[in-house]
Amino acid sequence: MLVYVIAGIVTFIFSTVLTIAGVGAAFILIPVFLVLDIPLLTAMSTALLLNSIAMIFASISYARDRLIVFKTALPILVVATVLSPLGARTAEHLPRELLLWLFVGFLLFAGTMMLFYEGKGKQVEVSTRKLVGYGVGVGSFAGYLGGLLGVGGGNFIVPVLIWLGFNPKKASATTGFIVIFSSLAGFLGHATTGNIHVWLLSMCAVGSISGALLGAYLMRKRLSRQQVKIAIGVILYFIALKMIWDLLKPSF
Numbered sequence: 299m300l301v302y303v304i305a306g307i308v309t310f311i312f313s314t315v316l317t318i319a320g321v322g323a324a325f326i327l328i329p330v331f332l333v334l335d336i337p338l339l340t341a342m343s344t345a346l347l348l349n350s351i352a353m354i355f356a357s358i359s360y361a362r363d364r365l366i367v368f369k370t371a372l373p374i375l376v377v378a379t380v381l382s383p384l385g386a387r388t389a390e391h392l393p394r395e396l397l398l399w400l401f402v403g404f405l406l407f408a409g410t411m412m413l414f415y416e417g418k419g420k421q422v423e424v425s426t427r428k429l430v431g432y433g434v435g436v437g438s439f440a441g442y443l444g445g446l447l448g449v450g451g452g453n454f455i456v457p458v459l460i461w462l463g464f465n466p467k468k469a470s471a472t473t474g475f476i477v478i479f480s481s482l483a484g485f486l487g488h489a490t491t492g493n494i495h496v497w498l499l500s501m502c503a504v505g506s507i508s509g510a511l512l513g514a515y516l517m518r519k520r521l522s523r524q525q526v527k528i529a530i531g532v533i534l535y536f537i538a539l540k541m542i543w544d545l546l547k548p549s550f
Contacts, residue, residue, distance in 0.1 A: 299497070301334050306501035313352045313509025318517045318526065319533040320470035321452040322349030322477045323506075326540065340495055347494070348502055349481035352510035353474045359514040365471035367464070369426055373433025374476055378441030378451055379483075385445025392446075398545055401447045405538035408457035412531030432462055444480075452477050453537060456530055466527040467517060 308330050312323040324345035331341035360366050389397060436458050444451035452473045459469035517526055 301336070302497050302501040305331060305334055305336070305498060306505040308505070309348060309502040310505035310509040313348070313506045314513040314516075315509075315529075316533060317352060317356050317474065317510045317513025318470065318521070319530045320456055320473035320477070321533065321537075322346075322353065322481050323509075324349045324481065325537065327502075329540075336495075336498065340498065343485055343494055344499055344502060346481045346485040347499065348506040350478050350485065351503055352506040353478045353481070355507050356510040356514040357471070357475045357478060359511065359518060360471035360474065363471075363518050365468050365518070366475045367429060367468055367472045368475075369429040370433040370436070370459070371472045371475050373430050374437035374440065374455065374472075375479055377434050377437030378444065378476075378480070381438055381441035382445035382451075385442040385447075387445075388442075389446045395545065397447050398541060401443075402538050402541050402545070405453060405534050405541070408453075409531045409534035409538065411461065412457060412527050412534060432459075436462075451480060453534065457534065460527065460530070466523050466530065470517060470526060470530065 309323065309327060312326050312330075316323045316326075324342075327345040327348065328341045331345065332338065336344075357366060436455055439458060440451035440454040443454055455473045455476065456469050459472065460466055464472070521529065
């Protein structure tokens with residue numbers, strides 16, 4: 299039982315921080331769960347379900363403040379779902395390690411842009427046609443590369459939306475809404491194997507919901523646009539460093 303309590307506390311911490319950036323916590327929860335001797339398949343399925351749970355509660359808060367750009371989010375969901383399998387098929391013919399290093403390079407570049415690049419101050423208050431066009435373009439990019447690299451597309455979506463001129467808060471909230479469905483799809487792929495532990499899920503769900511609500515509150519009410527942008531940049535660096543560690547670890 300102590301292991302499940304610890305897992306719940308860790309889930310709360312990372313859900314709080316990563317909700318601010320609109321990305322799910324599964325990528326860090328899985329290795330933490332493994333350290334706690336939780337079986338791999340259980341760790342994967344639980345973490346993906348927690349992603350969806352956290353972002354559902356965060357998205358309710360975001361929707362109330364009209365931070366989710368649905369006209370962009372929905373095309374991203376559709377196009378990314380279609381192109382992700384194509385990216386996965388392409389990956390079969392390319393060295394996975396090389397692809398992951400390229401992704402690390404992208405994360406470092408995107409993180410640097412978030413921390414140091416100042417846009418022209420433009421805001422995405424444009425026509426429905428243009429918002430849908432942004433969604434199709436970003437969905438194509440995120441879906442294909444996400445499938446190619448076997449990673450969550452949210453890491454691509456946030457920096458690209460901000461680069462396109464989205465308010466950082468809207469970029470984060472819109473990506474968080476998308477993560478609900480992408481993570482749920484991943485969870486359903488594991489659900490048939492029956493690798494869900496009720497006590498683990500219960501403890502972590504409490505931490506996930508609490509963390510998502512706190513993270514959403516901080517993002518909406520306590521952090522400025524610039525602070526959210528900085529938080530996203532730091533988190534992208536953190537993801538990149540974790541991936542570098544995973545890539546180099548077999549050499550140690």
